[in-house]
Amino acid sequence: MPTITLSTSKKHELIDITSQVEEIVKNSKVKEGICFIYVPHATAAVTINENADPNIQTDIIKAVNKIVLEHDNYLHDSIDNNAAAHIKSTMIGVSEAIPINDGSLQLGTWQDLFFCEFDGPRSNRKVIVKVIKQ
Amino acid sequence: MPTITLSTSKKHELIDITSQVEEIVKNSKVKEGICFIYVPHATAAVTINENADPNIQTDIIKAVNKIVLEHDNYLHDSIDNNAAAHIKSTMIGVSEAIPINDGSLQLGTWQDLFFCEFDGPRSNRKVIVKVIKQ
């Protein structure tokens, strides 16, 4: 099962995984189908957004941190101190499905695929990629 | 690849695409499978919710605009002035997968499919629909 392995260097970080996913799609030889992206972590997520201006990553992280308050008397903070990261994972989500047409991923002109780290830095973060033929 | 093309008329707008998606499912002749909806834009999204009361669209837009603040010193605003729309796209998401049973889309009684415009008005918005056989 094709898997991308990542290390993250900050508490909150978006990492562009588009080229690795495109490589997996190419190697699959699937011409028409769906590419699934799955993040098997409860304090991370996956999203699709623009990377032409990398500032958007900073803006997304800033907004998510404002939407989900840090250490807001969460019960889980007394155990692991990362409840906010869990909530962010649920808000953004851990799965995406992108169509494949004529062998290529149908991301829009302004779309890239990002792994979202909400509880870094971490080594050994995983992204599972599955390609299904139509 | 079946694609729905839309024009939007407001900055924020939900557009019901259920009947067009159902038509594509019908034409696919797939009896058991999954229907994928994919929005290839970084300032739009797709969601599933009720349309029996169209006021819900207004309520969703109002809530999303309260959750994601407009022009909150985002870095991308100096380039394109639409950072909030990008963040909304990430919060709501650009992909959905709905089961097909006996040739029909398994939306619940109170569920319709909506294209979400967060940076309109725009012409030439696209929604890609892919039907996969089980």
Add this chain to the structure above:
Amino acid sequence: MPTITLSTSKKHELIDITSQVEEIVKNSKVKEGICFIYVPHATAAVTINENADPNIQTDIIKAVNKIVLEHDNYLHDSIDNNAAAHIKSTMIGVSEAIPINDGSLQLGTWQDLFFCEFDGPRSNRKVIVKVIKQ
């Protein structure tokens, strides 16, 4: 079509459905593929998060209720008084796709599958599970 039927006992509640979904995957005999989870309700959702510490469920509900304000002059409240539940359904989402490898669901070590009730208590809530072979 395999379907899980649930009753909920509170207005807001997360219910762990992992073991029922794993049973459906086992019975499908699919070794490599994707498991789709679909919630056909407009005031509920599905999410993936940790259950090793069940407090996380409480933290997620608390945070979601803070993000989406209750009775914030929503138009739909005059009809059904549950607009906030509809908005939460759109924020969290009603579909998930999890890879299957060697016959087993590829949830991460700290991931469980949850049905999210935002407008309970209700009987006869449904979760549709579809397994697609690669």
